[in-house]
Amino acid sequence: MSGRGAVALAGGAAALAAAPWVLSDFLLSLTLSCLMYAALAVSWALFSGATHYLSLATAAFFGLGAYVTAWGVAVLPWPVVVIGGGVVASAFAALVGGAVLHLRGAYFAVLTFGLGELVRHAITYFEKSMFRTVGRVLTVTPTTTTVYLTVLALAVAAVATAIVVRRNRFGLALAGIGADEERAQTLGVATRAVKVGGFALSAFFAGAMGAAVTVRWTYIDPPAVFNPFIGFQTVLIAMTGGASTLVGPLASAVVFSLLTEFLRLRFPYAYLLLLGVLLIALVLYLPRGIASLFDRPARATTPETPVRG
Amino acid sequence: MADLLLAARGICVRFGGLIAVDAVDLDVNEGELVGIIGPNGAGKTTFFHTLSGVVRPSAGRLLVRGRDLTGRAPHLFPRAGIARTFQTPRVFREMSAEANVRFGLEFAGRGRRRAHDAFADARGILAFLGLADVAAVPAGALTPVRQRLLEIGMALAARPELLLLDEVAAGLTEREVEATATLIRRLRDELGLAVVWIEHAVRALLGTVERVAVLHQGRKIADGAPEAVARDPAVVEVYLGADATRP
Secondary structure: OHHHHHHHHHHHHHHHHOHHHHOOHHHHHHHHHHHHHHHHHHHHHHHHHHHOOOOOOHHHHHHHHHHHHHHHOOOOOHHHHHHHHHHHHHHHHHHHHHHHOOOOHHHHHHHHHHHHHHHHHHHHHHHHHHHOOOOEEOOOOOOHHHHHHHHHHHHHHHHHHHHHHHHOHHHHHHHHHHHHHHHHHHOOOOHHHHHHHHHHHHHHHHHHHHHHHHHHHOEEOHHHHOOHHHHHHHHHHHHHHOOOOOHHHHHHHHHHHHHHHHHHHHOHHHHHHHHHHHHHHHHHHOOOOHHHHHOOOHHHHOOOOOOOO | OOOEEEEEEEEEEEEOOEEEEEEEEEEEEOOOEEEEEOOOOOOHHHHHHHHOOOOOOOEEEEEEOOEEOOOOOOOHHHHOOEEEOOOOOOOOOOOEHHHHHHHHHHHHHOOOOOOOHHHOOHHHHHHHOOOHHHOOOEHHHOOHHHHHHHHHHHHHOOOOOEEEEEOOOOOOOHHHHHHHHHHHHHHHHOOOOEEEEEOOOHHHHHOOOOEEEEEEOOEEEEEEOHHHHHHOHHHHHHOOOOHHHOO
């Protein structure tokens, strides 16, 4: 789907780029929300879906990016702020990835969740001792159209990156790590470097997204930008859609953003309950995501009987 | 006189207070067929893990063509020409057989000189192993025997000079064991590989290899031609009553 994927992506991007001049403010904000979660879920799946290292660090990367904006938006050009947010998150991911990516399963998940809390408290402390403040009011912010187009560009970049990675040597190495890390290593994959690289690449988009959307909030403080909900929602979206696919997280991001918008505001508790039930049902009955329902039944046509073990 | 390919010197592996491998030396020359036998728990597989970098030896040195690889990361071993299989086949179950072989080519084999045209691409390797007709089948759907062959194919894709085979004949019927022994001879005769083969099926192994080392309780107690080793009193004692003493 090399050519078709690129064409579909370009077409979709062009159509969505017209939105600020066509849609109402409400619908534009809804579209922006869809795009944000699409970028977060696709970039999360790029690493965690392929390697099965379940990262809960999205909120940490997102919040770091948001603080790059808080510190830099008044003095630096907008593109520098957004890319800077991504780069800071990436650098942080590479640093901690080198230290924790030998842990697997629940250990890795819990540790990456702890990272969010760690960074949140570190920034709170830093802000208090350096600037004697707990929150910041963003006075200089780009226009809504600029923010929307930035988010769109990031979403397109995340999808394009995922398409390229799935097809190249790096993506193959990530998939090999997910299937059997030690086997991949004994076949020449420098697993450590690949994992750190994948984690950092995935963090870039979360950080840049944090930097880009923060300006919509005008007042920011650590609890708002290091909101664990953003991280959980990202993981849920990617896993619901099928983290090992590309289209799954994309479609699921749209569905969940709409759900969030309509249910969460009106029935906040019912919404969270629904999410919990949905997550349990998914893990039990559809561990490979909704996308697995649409897999062609390739296995049925194989000449050999499947053997387990 | 063939060149020395692998020199393992005084390899020790300790797990806490347990000594799994105790000062084992092993030399493997280019194109040599070497067997390693020993009772359960003799340290065969742990020793193999050190030869492929999966386990770092607690002491000792490992030289590949004179280059010191002791304690280096496992991914450097296939790149230096040492490829291995695992006791239970570890194929990438979701990928096709061909993709499994291509994986080894991509990360280890591509950068290495190919000693034989059978190594040129994944198809050639599958054909060599008689797996050409299942190239498109997901590896997890292959029979266990074929998964084992495929795992050898993944290792061959690294274009190795030395292939480490860990009990590739375990659980096979007598006829399948024979076929495996034939394949191992072809790996050497047709592809020019050196092979180190660990096996419980001692009789088939002794009939195939040119040299055999015997491990017992982590120590190497014999190393030499199969006929001589089979008559060695220390080996006979370890294998007392087993067929191995009368090949």
